[in-house]
Amino acid sequence: MPDELLHLENIKKYFGLRGGVPWRQAQAVKAVDDVSFVVRKGETVGLVGESGSGKSTLARVATRLLDPTAGRVEIGGVDVTKVSGRKLRPVRRKVQMVFQDPQASLNPRQSVGTILTTPFRAQGIRPTKIQLVELLEQVGLSAEHLDRYPHEFSGGQRQRIGIARALSVQPELLVCDEPVSALDVSIQAQVLNLLADLRDELGLSYVLVAHDLAVVRQVASRIAVMYLGTIVEEGPAAEVYDHPAHPYTRALLSAVPVPEPGAVRDRIVLTGDVPTPISPPSGCPFRTRCYKAEDICSTKRLVLEAVAGSNEHKAACYLPEI
Structure with a gap:
């Protein structure tokens, strides 16, 4: 499509893991496992999930900081999957990372x-x-800051410098890897407001990686939820927040604090640990922790399918919340 800035098709990124002893075979950590993803002009896409879900790895593959194990990366309609070295310079002008x-x-x-x-x-x-x-x-700084060094700034100011560096080559898309997670809550709001202002002023698009759904709700127009290297739900932000279809998304949203005194939210507590990406479960990767899991969930991994007749809202679940 002509308005697509980024198109990831069936992306896989595996990291080799050598055996601890000579007779043990090397294994692969499946950080990203068959993910397709699109960002269009003017969009702010929130990529959310727990730590270890593969969000940051997918972001680095999208900006070609990492080479994909398999799949196709298109930036501005050009296939850059095999591009490397100096040939990547024109690509860097379109996509930058914070x-x-x-x-x-x-x-x-x-x-x-x-x-x-x-x-x-x-x-x-x-x-x-x-x-x-x-x-x-x-980014809200001034000329007097040019001659200073990073240690002379606060965390929020340093992140503004990082954003300014990303804007230097006038990109169309910024991939922000948890840009506010290391900042105080009050500073987080300032940086998110800055990103929103820059989007409106410069016509930027964003991929905003975060583990906190409350953070991306402020600026995201579309949400993609990752779990164990796969996208389990995707759709317009309002639909995903108001009508989460995948049990994992519902569990994440139940953990978001309610900013009203005395308000109570039904908390969904997930049991067990996240499975290892070396040997993920058969079928649905979330089934070992899912409160709705049935035998059918172990048979086959579902692809994203439309939820309740919506063309935009999709989930990979046998038993979606409808």
Whole structure:
């Protein structure tokens, strides 16, 4: 489709794991297992799930920071699955990434001015000081910050610098890997509001990775829920929040605090641990923890199917909540 900025088709990403002893065969950690995913112009897609569900790995495959084991990655309608090295430079101008920990993603030995200049130089561009100042002003900082170093800023300010660096090459899509999880609650709201303002001002699209559904609700137009390397539910944000179809999504939403004194929410407590991605369960990967699981759930893994006649809202479940 002409308005698709990112199209992931049947993406798999396995990591090799050597056996602990010589006679034990090497195993594969199935971090992402057969995921298809689309982001269109103007969308903010929230990619949510527990830690270890494969969200960050999928984000890195989408930005070609990791090579997929199998599948197809299209950015701006161009297949970049096999592209590497210098040929990736035009791709980098369309898609940029904002990392989870700004303290780790910013070089402590470089000033802010040098950090912002690096993406320009990678594209063969020599930026002016005016351009660098404009980048800082877009994220709520000023010219006086150009000569400072990352350790001189708060966590929220460092994340703003990371966002400014991502904006330097004027991308169409930002992939944000838990951009507020390392920040105080009050600062989280400021950064999310900044992302929303930049979306409206610059016409950006986002993939917003998070483990907290309350965080992405503020800005997401569409939600994709991941569990054990697969997407188990996807749809418009309002439908997913108001009418969750997959038991896992319902359990996640039940854990979101209610911001009203005295309000009570029926809590769904999942039993057991998340299965190992080395050897996931047969059939539905969530069945070992699901409160609705039946024998049929172990037979075959379902693909995403329409829920209650909706073309946009889909879930991979034999017993969806309708």
